[in-house]
Amino acid sequence: MIELSRVSKVYPGGVTALDDVSLEIRRGEMVAIAGPSGSGKSTMLNTIGTLDRPTSGTVRVDGHDVATLSDNRLSALRGTGIGFVFQQFHLAANVPALENVADGLLYSGLPRAERRRRARAALERVGLAHRMDHEPHELSGGERQRVAIARAVAGDPPLLLADEPTGALDSASGAGVMELLRELHASGTTVLIITHDPEIAGRLPRQVRMRDGRIVADHAGAA
């Protein structure tokens, strides 16, 4: 599903955020990426998510060598193959949950009625059937993140990338969100979750630990 081989990323300032990283993640895995702040977790996730290109090395996602794809094709790959969940939710203010989720399918080529239908199904899937018409400011933090997850999975992508999805949540809602991600994994989605919380990481089937842009540990978890 994902294959990083000798991937490095050097930012223009000279910071080496990824340093010769190789990693393979198989279809259907659920992986925690842990490590201290600034260790390159987000950079790695963005590289896997084709939001950014590596300085060197090859990235293969879903069988495609990212380096060979044009920006348009990468966009299509993200649109159909990858769902993103961010720490800050990135929901549109004053827009009902249903529209926020349906808007996530805007670039899928589906007609609006079908987008809304799938958005409704996705919201039901994340347990927000009763919050469809609520705007973000009327939702709790955990509910907002669920809306964002619904948006990410409404198109049924095989890969879900979550960058500190519980970072802005209290522990109870964070646990709820983790539970939801586990359910998505159980239904077949490959899930990568960045977290700096060792406890959360420890409960996932596989943990990749990073430090200073390198992978320092990669082992199966307790779960």
Added chain:
Amino acid sequence: MAGREEVTPRRAPGPPQAGRDLTPPRLRPRDVLRVGAVGLRTRPLRAFLSALGIAIGIAAMIGVLGISSSSGAELDRQLSALGTNLLTVSSGQTLSGEEAKMPVEAEAMIERIGPVLSVSSVGQVQDAKVYRSEEIPEARTGGISAYAARLDLLDSVGATLRAGTWLNAATHAYPAVVLGSATAERLGVGAVGPDTQVLVGGRRFTVVGVLEPVALAVELDTAALVGWPVAEERLGFDGHPTVLYTRVDERHMDAVRDVLAGTGNPEAPNEVDVSRPSDALAAKQATDQAFTGLLLGVGAVALIVGGVGVANTMVISVLERRGEIGLRRSLGATRGQIRTQFLAESLLLSAIGGVGGVCVGAAVTVGYAAYEEWPSVIPAEATVGGLAATLVIGAVAGLYPAIRAARLSPTEALASP
């Protein structure tokens, strides 16, 4: 749209589908509109204000063109009602600068020219001042001249009465006067009747009528018109005509024009001025047109300023919405689709302004024309041209911000607050 299910690359269960078709689907036009309107919906006041800038420019231009066209239409209407075949022969000045006099027989001589259809005339009564009453000081009624008028004057110049009656065979020998529109205003004469009297040459004359403004003979607006006989008998009028109004067969206008001066005053043809008042009206319209051009320029500047406002709004919008841009990129938006979104927003902004401006400009035109009692004309070219200009401005104003938005790297866009 409902029911038209499209085949989309949904994930099939089972083996990895390398070779998945990675062509990004195109946005439907309705979705382009929808996504272009996002900024307008989230910041309605800002959208309104920047659209307002465009609207003011377009409204100014449509209003100026509309009012000018309406006034042109009014002129055409007037000219076709008044006729363009009036030639006016006025006694000018002698070489030494004195008032020239046309001979008493001038009218009869001109009447004998073949293509001349009719002749009428007025003769200024020298030294006959016009006052409202004995008490009003002289200085207050300056500019009003007393004229002796032929009875067929109204038909010749196409004048109409605002109130009362014209002089007739009965009243033209009596102290009855018809006032020009400006005269009536200056003297403060409202009603017409036996009790309304003014002083002409020191004698009381009863006001029997008031004229509407006379487009083809503006000198009559500031005139007090009395009968020819009464002027000769009581006001010491010498019988010399001052202005001859000649209606001529349209086909022979130029020929008649050439001989009028010589016929009107054979002794001193160079002292006579011959003019065609409808030309003067059209010439005035042409001067107005120059002024219209100036106003149009002002409108165009306003429009450009409006365009700058839209550009400014778009630049700010892109800066503020970097997070949204990053999110959309992560959701599969291509650079082109981001560019399209912001171009659409800019076009929508200016189109809203343009449509609003056309409506306001049209309303101003209709209102002003109604007030002036003109036919209202809103030139279609102006409307179409205005809307086209709006779209061009929207595209130009939005292009740079849209390109900047599209060039943002998704990660940087997502990282910004």
